[in-house]
Amino acid sequence: MLTSLLLLGLTRLESTLSGTVSLPNGRPAYQAIVSFTGSTRPKPGGKAVVDQKDRTFLPHVSVVPVGTRVQFPNNDIVFHNVFTEFNSTKFDLGNYPKGTSRSQVLTRPGLAVILCSIHPEMCAYVMVVDTPFCALTDKKGHYQISGVPSGHYKVTFWHESGAKTAFDTDIAGNAPINIPLKK
Ligand SMILES: [Cu+2]
Incomplete structure (x- = not known):
């Protein structure tokens, strides 16, 4: 049972992504939007x-x-x-x-x-x-998104102050993704 669960986990290779978003002034970005857009609709x-x-x-x-x-x-x-x-x-x-x-x-x-x-x-x-993989940051600028399959993603961050950024990345693990937002 445990072996099959482990195998299931290994074959799906889903990551829990988390990190912290900070504003250009260095403060945590509250209610920033984080999304990972890949092939999953x-x-x-x-x-x-x-x-x-x-x-x-x-x-x-x-x-x-x-x-x-x-x-x-x-x-x-x-x-x-x-x-x-x-x-x-x-x-x-x-x-x-x-x-x-x-x-x-x-x-x-x-x-x-x-x-x-x-x-x-x-x-x-x-x-x-x-994409289904999106989240809002909490008061500490922290976000978490679970169940993200391995693959290539466009990452976008947005905050109502106008600060935003976007970049491409490959996801294949649970490494934290911490992003400073630029004006
Ligand atoms: Cu009204």
Whole structure:
């Protein structure tokens, strides 16, 4: 039993990738987006939620694979709207009241800046990536992504301050990947 489990692990050669992302000023990058895009495509039918409460989108930053349906429930006492310009595809979910929800499937990779036409202070970022291997960093700038098969990947990091970087790498093990972000 143990032998077969070990063999299974060896044949699949999946890595757990982790590391720390730091901003150009040396501080940890909180809510930076990390993604590894290789030959594995995301499974269709993913779901995510960007809530609306206290005139704020929550979470402020999220990352989803292409094909994900994002729900935008209104859990506030006022009407909200959701609109964006998304890789030349505009969508506008209209104005809707407390206790209702609207959703949108995000089908193209890229950054969707989510806005509300009623409250100009409301803003959220949804990064759409063409890979299942993506994560957000925590307050220490740390990320972890498990189950990544060996292979060649394009690695991208993005932070709402505008700091970002991208490079290619071969993954074949659990070595940490620590990235300083450049402006
Ligand atoms: Cu609003």
